[in-house]
Structures are given as C-alpha cells and as structure tokens.
Amino acid sequence: EKSLAGLHVGDKKTVRVVPEEAYGAMDPKAYKEFQKAQFPPDVPLKVGTLVEARSPKGERLLVKILEIKDKSIILDFNHPLAGKELEFHVEVLNIV
Numbered sequence: 001e002k003s004l005a006g007l008h009v010g011d012k013k014t015v016r017v018v019p020e021e022a023y024g025a026m027d028p029k030a031y032k033e034f035q036k037a038q039f040p041p042d043v044p045l046k047v048g049t050l051v052e053a054r055s056p057k058g059e060r061l062l063v064k065i066l067e068i069k070d071k072s073i074i075l076d077f078n079h080p081l082a083g084k085e086l087e088f089h090v091e092v093l094n095i096v
Contacts, residue, residue, distance in 0.1 A: 007092045017086040026083035031066060033074050045073065053077075 003015040019025050036045070043051055045068055053061045053075070067074040 004090065004092070009092050009095060012089070012091045015088045015090060017088070019083050019085060022086050023079040023081040023084070026078055030077040030082075031074050032077060033072050035072050039073065051075070 003013070003017075007013060039045065039051075043049075045065065047065055047068060049065045050062045051065060053063050055061055061077065062080070064076045064080070065073055066076040
C-alpha cells in the first residue's frame with residue numbers, strides 16, 4: 001500500500017515486495033515430520049504434492065510434501081509464497 005501513495009488515476013506502476021514485507025522468509029521450523037502410516041492410502045506421496053491437513057483448531061491447511069523417507073514424510077507448513085519476492089503491476093482506476 002505504501003508504494004501506491006501519491007499515485008493518481010491513470011498512473012501505472014510495478015511494485016516489488018520483498019519476502020519480509022509479504023509472507024516472510026522460509027522458516028525451517030515449519031517443517032514437521034509425520035509417520036507414513038498417518039496418511040490415507042489414497043494420498044499421492046510425491047515430493048511437491050500439496051496435501052490437506054488440519055490445525056489443532058480444525059482449520060484447513062494446504063501443506064507441501066518436502067521429503068519422503070522410508071517410514072516418514074516431512075511436510076512444509078510455510079505459506080506457499082514465503083521466501084518469494086512478489087511483483088505486482090498496478091494501474092490506478094479510481095480513488096475513493
């Protein structure tokens with residue numbers, strides 16, 4: 001939002017947002033290991049696959065399979081955009 005300050009109707013701008021101002025850096029503490037036996041048999045176990053998990057409060061989360069071991073799987077609970085620089089191409093259409 002601060003990158004849009006001072007723009008007028010019709011102005012166009014490319015805005016880059018560093019990870020620290022967006023979804024944060026990748027956090028290795030967000031990697032959690034689970035036993036393969038905890039996964040339903042119909043879940044495709046492949047690195048990079050997004051699987052659904054539930055938080056302790058029951059909230060639906062999409063997490064990525066980071067690594068597959070013999071008896072366990074490491075899931076990445078980071079936001080999918082964590083660690084990424086975001087780029088937005090904006091045009092001011094109206095100011096309210």
